[in-house]
Amino acid sequence: MSSIAVTLVLLSAVMHALWNALGKQGGSDPLFFERANFAAALLFSPAALMVGSAWFRIDPVFWLLLAGSGLCQYVYLTSLAQAYRLGDLSMLYPIARSAPVIVVTIATLMLGQGDQISGQAIVGTVLVVGGCLLLPVKRVSQWHWRDYAGPGIAFALLAAFATAGYTLIDAKGMQFLRMELNAVLAAIAYMCLQALTTGVWYRFMSALLRHDRQALSMAKNRTAVVTGGMMCATYVLILISMGYVSNVSYVAAFRQVSIPIGVLIGLFWFKEAFWPGKWLGSAVVLCGLLLVALG
Numbered sequence: 001m002s003s004i005a006v007t008l009v010l011l012s013a014v015m016h017a018l019w020n021a022l023g024k025q026g027g028s029d030p031l032f033f034e035r036a037n038f039a040a041a042l043l044f045s046p047a048a049l050m051v052g053s054a055w056f057r058i059d060p061v062f063w064l065l066l067a068g069s070g071l072c073q074y075v076y077l078t079s080l081a082q083a084y085r086l087g088d089l090s091m092l093y094p095i096a097r098s099a100p101v102i103v104v105t106i107a108t109l110m111l112g113q114g115d116q117i118s119g120q121a122i123v124g125t126v127l128v129v130g131g132c133l134l135l136p137v138k139r140v141s142q143w144h145w146r147d148y149a150g151p152g153i154a155f156a157l158l159a160a161f162a163t164a165g166y167t168l169i170d171a172k173g174m175q176f177l178r179m180e181l182n183a184v185l186a187a188i189a190y191m192c193l194q195a196l197t198t199g200v201w202y203r204f205m206s207a208l209l210r211h212d213r214q215a216l217s218m219a220k221n222r223t224a225v226v227t228g229g230m231m232c233a234t235y236v237l238i239l240i241s242m243g244y245v246s247n248v249s250y251v252a253a254f255r256q257v258s259i260p261i262g263v264l265i266g267l268f269w270f271k272e273a274f275w276p277g278k279w280l281g282s283a284v285v286l287c288g289l290l291l292v293a294l295g
Contacts, residue, residue, distance in 0.1 A: 013258035036228030070197030087152030090266025098132030127288025134281030
């Protein structure tokens, strides 16, 4: 990974952990993330308008990819909100962030791009996943499969696979945009449309499932707007960084540096329970991330 990619992903990681904390604090209501996505689309709309007539020159496949990405984002945010309602940020956030690394790497290998991934990066990816598997284990010497049956873990895993889905889709979608636009404008414009599409999926699924749409308080509305802005800014940095790596799997792996940050936020902000597995798992994840960054 280049120094530019590493810097962009580090900034993104800090913001990602912070908006997840805000989401846990106020985002259990589906309306919270719906509002956050529409606010983000509005905030970044100038970039989409700047694209102008270039939108009409983009391959129609792009719009199908955008719809699929929005659906994956909807599944991701809905699952994440449910997971945080049931369990600790310091345990569920790392699990939700770990599985995409291995899924994206496997998908990359299946697509015949394995020659672009170094052996060191693969070892680092395995360490990232292994470290996250240690996080729910309260006593390493007394490991049991029931450690992974705690509240919210299934939803965290679902969020993780949805993340892998939109990561792969967005990498392809950005290729279409970069044919017409520079990397920065393409990333911001794409993020605007993705946020809008995700918000539409929220509204559609809410009507389909007949969710109870209670009005948010003024404070939660403000938090939703801030969360939406951070969600988009976080991913804009990731989309830009994809232009500075040889393979998207490097970005998918190294962005997990947000995992130790999320653990610390959970422990010190939300005063969540401490156990050895959290610290050991975080240390293993950091080792894996270092290998990926240097690979």
